[in-house]
Amino acid sequence: MSKAPAYAAWSEPWRRLGKVDPPRGFAFAWMKLGLLDVCIYCVHLKSNLVRTGNDREVQTNILKRELASEQLLQHLQAQTRETIPGLKTVLIGGDFNTNMDQEMFVSEKTLTALAEAGFTSCWEGVPLKSRITHPGRGRYPDATFDFVFSKGAKVQVAEPVPNTVSDHFPVTVTIALGE
Numbered sequence: 001m002s003k004a005p006a007y008a009a010w011s012e013p014w015r016r017l018g019k020v021d022p023p024r025g026f027a028f029a030w031m032k033l034g035l036l037d038v039c040i041y042c043v044h045l046k047s048n049l050v051r052t053g054n055d056r057e058v059q060t061n062i063l064k065r066e067l068a069s070e071q072l073l074q075h076l077q078a079q080t081r082e083t084i085p086g087l088k089t090v091l092i093g094g095d096f097n098t099n100m101d102q103e104m105f106v107s108e109k110t111l112t113a114l115a116e117a118g119f120t121s122c123w124e125g126v127p128l129k130s131r132i133t134h135p136g137r138g139r140y141p142d143a144t145f146d147f148v149f150s151k152g153a154k155v156q157v158a159e160p161v162p163n164t165v166s167d168h169f170p171v172t173v174t175i176a177l178g179e
Helices: 055-083 110-116
Strands: 006-013 025-033 036-044 089-095 146-151 153-160 171-177
Touching: 025 055, 036 055, 055 110, 089 153, 089 171, 146 153, 146 171
Parallel strands: 036 089
Antiparallel strands: 006 025, 025 036, 089 146, 153 171
């Protein structure tokens, strides 16, 4: 939701690649805040649910998230090249269902791809105990699965908001634009 009007907005499912079909997708909005063009993406990537418990299923989930992040970056590149050539400020937020803290994600490149594209995580330098967005249950440890990534803006404060509405906590951020 925004008080500023959107110049463009739409949603798109993640694309299939061969037999790999990532579920869910992303929503996108382009708006002007003052003289600043800002693009905002809201994403939801494949969960870690595995029915068989075998490593192949785990690796397929990782591949689905990696394909989704590639599509997201391709979409952003196309917008920057074709529609908004002066774009400098981009925010990407949502449920990534991965992190860099747990051994099971050590080979995953979803978050690394965003960092390599110049994005900064809202959780940069924040200890795990202060950024738990998915509380552990049973054999699953506390995790950070929900992020806001920024480029051309600086996240000043990020906080998970504990609640009972979802198994994930929403993340609130205070952002300085044009940084």
